[in-house]
Amino acid sequence: MSKGSWSISDDFLECIIENTPKGSCVLEFGSGDGTYRLLQEGYELLSIEQNIDWCGLHHDNYCHCPLVDGWYDMDKLSKFLEGRSYDVILI
Numbered sequence: 001m002s003k004g005s006w007s008i009s010d011d012f013l014e015c016i017i018e019n020t021p022k023g024s025c026v027l028e029f030g031s032g033d034g035t036y037r038l039l040q041e042g043y044e045l046l047s048i049e050q051n052i053d054w055c056g057l058h059h060d061n062y063c064h065c066p067l068v069d070g071w072y073d074m075d076k077l078s079k080f081l082e083g084r085s086y087d088v089i090l091i
Contacts, residue, residue, distance in 0.1 A: 007033040008090070017041055020088055027086040029072065031057065034090075046086055048072055 013034055016026075022042035028035065031047040031054045039045060039058055047062045049055050050072065055062040063080035065072040 013037055016088065016090075024087040025085065026088045026090060027081075028090040030090075031055075031062065035059070046081070046084060048077060048080070 016038070020026075020043070023044065025044040025046060026038055027046045027048070029048045031049045035045055035047060035058045045059055045061055047055075047059070048065050049062055050065060050067050052064050055064045063076060065076045065080070067073070
């Protein structure tokens with residue numbers, strides 16, 4: 001994480017960019033400023049987000065998935081991911 005926020009660090013973003021081909025699909029749990037940067041770099045994003053205010057902020061592939069017992073609602077998550085593929089998972 002970067003200082004003072006919940007966004008992933010610039011170093012970690014650079015690591016993803018250096019090691020993951022452009023156009024790859026990134027499944028992320030939690031959306032933020034890093035989402036926008038990955039989109040700018042040419043990645044497809046599937047974003048699982050508990051906070052409705054972040055859903056749809058940067059792209060159209062969000063799943064509003066409230067927390068249930070400390071983790072994302074598995075029924076909603078399963079339905080959203082059904083038939084989709086991804087190359088990288090960010091938790």
